[in-house]
Amino acid sequence: MASRNQNRPPRSPNTRKVGTEEIPLDKRRRIVGARGRDPFGVISNKPEDVANAEGSECSTVVVDFTSEEVEALLNQRMKKGNSYDKKEMDHRADLVKRLKLCVRWYKRVEEGYIQEKEKLRIELQSAEKKCIDTETEMKNKIEELNETITNLRMTISSLEERIAKEESDKLEAIDCYRKEKEARSVAEKLQACLSTELEKVRDEKSAAERKAISNEDLYKRSQEYNMSLQQYNSRLQSDLETTNEAHKRLETEKATIVENLSNVRAHNKALQDQLSSLKASQDDITKQKEMLVNDTSCLREELKQIRDDRDRQLGQVQTLAEEVSKYKEYTGKSVAQLDTLTIKTNALEETCSYQREEILKLQQQLIAEKEKSKMANLSASETRIVFEDQQRTIHELQERLADKEFQVIEGEKLRKKLHNTILELKGNIRVFCRVRPLLPDDATGMDMVVSYPTSTEAHGQSIDLIQSGQKYPFTFDKVFNHDASQQDVFTEISQLVQSALDGYKVCIFAYGQTGSGKTYTMMGRPDAPDLKGLIPRSLEQIFQISQSLKNQGWKYKMQASILEIYNETIRDLLANRSSGIDPTRTENGVPGKQYTIKHDANGNTHVTDLTVVDVCSVNEISSLLQKAAQSRSVGRTQMNEQSSRSHFVFTLRICGTNENTEQQVQGVLNLIDLAGSERLSRSGATGDRLKETQAINKSLSSLSDVIFALARKEEHVPFRNSKLTYLLQPCLGGDSKTLMFVNISPDPSSTGESLCSLRFAARVNACEIGIPRRQTSTKSFDSSRLSYG
């Protein structure tokens, strides 16, 4: 790749020091090559050095050289042109060699420069393409990420809903479980109570049964005892009866004995013996009787005792019988109680078994609920994990999004910078030429007046105009021939429209003679989509891009105004003219609108009383353009204009703010259809028509002067010379972008005007670099010649 430094010519070593002291730094060009060797060793007096230098100058190392030095070298040659001695001849030969070297070096540098320019262009194109690719990729990624985020948000909300539902289910289950537990404990307590009561009743029942059995035993024993007592009593009675019978018998025996005694007494004596023996036997019997009486009393006492015992026993039996009956009664009661208790117990047992079943069911339910709760806990924890995962993912995505947004913003900044660099490299002031096709009304039967050189260098940028057999060549940034479509033309300027959105001030002019296609270029035919001009296409692009930049946080506010300048008078084309009266005119002594142009410190232009409309869509703009076209035609009729003799200025102010980066841009897009340039001689002007043509020519030459002065950074810029230039003052110069279309008619009868237009445009075009382009010379061009007189 050719080094940029090759653009500088070599500098002689003997002039180097002087040059460093004398020549200002900004004018000096310094070249640094690869090897660090001074190539101007070759420009010494030694022929071998020269030869070496010729072979090695491609590897030029350090060279300082100025155009003044070359001039000095040439002058030196000229001065010494008259001496012919050998030394002088050698010196000249040496000079010639050095100059040849210089010339060759220049050629190579020029080639290198062209290559470098080409490469730079290719690099810029690829960088631009890359930038566009990155931009679309970023946009796609952002869209993808936005989609993913919305999906994730939806998933999260559904998961949150599920979690909330499951939580409520879980709480319900827990509540249910708690209630069941309480019911179960209450039932268990009741069961325990009833069991103890049942146990008590059972104990009581068994005690009562035991008591009844013992009572029955007692009763039986008492009856048995009673029987035995009755038997004993009857035995005692029979014993008493036998004893009484024995006593009676004894009594009778006594009587018989007594009788026998008397008998015996008689026999007493006889029986004395007997008596004594009888006495003894009587004593025995008395004794026996006493014994028997004792026995009887004993028996009586015993009987009494037995009777007492019997009475006591009877009392006891009675109490026992009472007790038995009481016990029987009690047993009956107990049995009834037992029955009721048994019924109760049965009922309780039933309740118990029912409750046991219920408890079993509840336990099963509880187990199921526990399972459910476990599952719910599991799924909740799983969900929580998923949720946390998703939150992490969201966080990551958000971070990535922020990164991408940052990258997009940086990319956008880079794109803007590159875009602007490209435009600056192309030139902040550019001139395009457009030749319209021949129209049926154009003069025919004559030779073609325009041709397009086809050499590679000039291809697409050159145009030759033939007038009276003489060829006038011109070079512009771009030449559109009669075949170029509206889209072809727009493609070339669309980058400028982007610049307006990026915050730059852009002016696009259409300049040319009447009928050369200015209005066709700027407005086209809005009804036919393919034939739409630059204004509708630019506005469509602006709204499209501003919409697509919304994703990056950009919001745009657009304001449109449309005016025309006729005879140095401003006409508001958006003013309401319901009465059909021009608002600038005074009516009944009331002064009309003034339309004074004012510029503020921020570089904004304000035209007093001018209608400024906020616009949000292309449709709104279309209706504004329609309204302006109507106002323009009404104005023309009122002012008795024959054709388009006014400058049409469409201004769109773009105010963009980025809420993400807090950036602000303020761009202006001016689209201007200039009044047709016309030679005074042609217009056949007299009176008002003459004044009108003079005003147009003055403002056009003023425009060219202003652009020229701005490009050359001249201190005095004559903005106030015309309303048009004063109006556009903040939008011209600096880093503003200016594009001039010079429209040419191929009509052979208007070659003079075409030549004039091309010269005008060539002058504007020359501003960009300050020197004439190709063979187009503007040095001798005087703007006063633009008067077309």
Ligand SMILES: Nc1ncnc2c1ncn2[C@@H]1O[C@H](COP(=O)(O)OP(=O)(O)OP(=O)(O)O)[C@@H](O)[C@H]1O
């Ligand atoms: N590139 C083109 N292709 C086809 N027709 C064209 C082209 N340029 C201009 N014309 C036609 O030429 C005629 C004159 O064009 P236009 O009205 O745009 O010229 P103008 O420079 O605006 O004239 P004026 O200064 O009078 O307004 C129109 O009929 C237009 O349709």
